[in-house]
Amino acid sequence: MDVTLHDLCGADPTRRFSPYCWRVRMALAHKGIAHETIPWRFTQKATIADAGTDKVPVLRHGGRTVHESWRILEYLEDNWPGAPTLFGGEGGRALARFVNTWADAVMIPGLVRLIISDIPQHLAPEDAEYFIRTREERFGKSLAELTADRERAAKAFRQGLHPLRMVLRERPWLSGPTAGAADYIAFGPLQWARCVSAFPVLAADDPVHAWRGRLLDAFGGLARSVPAEDLT
């Protein structure tokens, strides 16, 4: 197969939960690019070292490697120009980058406070040790402390989604009349959460919840097909 993607997994190799890998998987499906995913665990640094990174997603295409989800989305758009567009033109590409910085600055830190302590139970023992040690170093707190006040943190997280919600009240997709890169970029963090935690990060009557459902159903239910904890 010409295209392969190293895709984060848990102890169960079918539990794929990286927010960044999901951005790429949805984009690959959007473009209809045949590919193979290779399950990758946190401590398997050696298998991607040649790509100049120690994190997934890593895409291999022929002899080339590309890492970092945003750069991979741009690579897919530029190298499969005849397939359905991810960005809808240069203006859309530019502002999809803003959606990316927004999701990384608002959605992911918000979700950390809701679900991070639920992650280690899904990991192989050596990965769990690595994950707990590196995240506690990064945040300066135990994972349990990070999510200790998650009922209140959920209110703040949902409030922070208001810009996305306001758009989704007007139309079905963030990217316009059809889904695109911006949708997959904002979806990745929510898919990360639902794959590892049953905690309801979204209210059931939130337009963001309905939009998440449409993305779970997209591409033959691709994102719904993996092991998950939040099945709403």
Add this chain to the structure above:
Amino acid sequence: MDVTLHDLCGADPTRRFSPYCWRVRMALAHKGIAHETIPWRFTQKATIADAGTDKVPVLRHGGRTVHESWRILEYLEDNWPGAPTLFGGEGGRALARFVNTWADAVMIPGLVRLIISDIPQHLAPEDAEYFIRTREERFGKSLAELTADRERAAKAFRQGLHPLRMVLRERPWLSGPTAGAADYIAFGPLQWARCVSAFPVLAADDPVHAWRGRLLDAFGGLARSVPAEDLT
């Protein structure tokens, strides 16, 4: 003149401070559309009642009226297709709407806590009475109470700009290699603040501050040319 814009002003008719009107004024300049602005005060409802609204901006073009800044931006893009694009294509138009909801949900409420009590001093007496009464009803607090903790609120506001800042660390404009609608949408609230308040809503070394400066300089210094309080 074929195009006119009702533009919010203070007691001094040259003090133009509406965040929403500034979005439109920058877009008109971007497209090079000859137009006249008509100073409009909060209590001059009668002069725009025919447009079906009691708020500016109201754009008049030939016999047509358009109100609400986002709708006006779309109107300008659609009716001056040969002039420089505001959106850079349909993908850019779709995501500029997200920038608009983000600016309205994050920037404007954040700035209210920093500068709203500085507004009445710039208004004609009947407008000041109207402004204070309607805003205190809306927020359930006095204007002085709203900005009482503005040193701390400034930290939260600046933190909330992080998605914008991350993009501006990579390139000069939010919209890509050249400025566009998304830049003007996010600039409007900052121009609102600087026209009425000397309070430093941005740190001097913030990339957002430098970007604001580039927008103040754009179009021959259009946005710098009006009376303002924050001259940094």
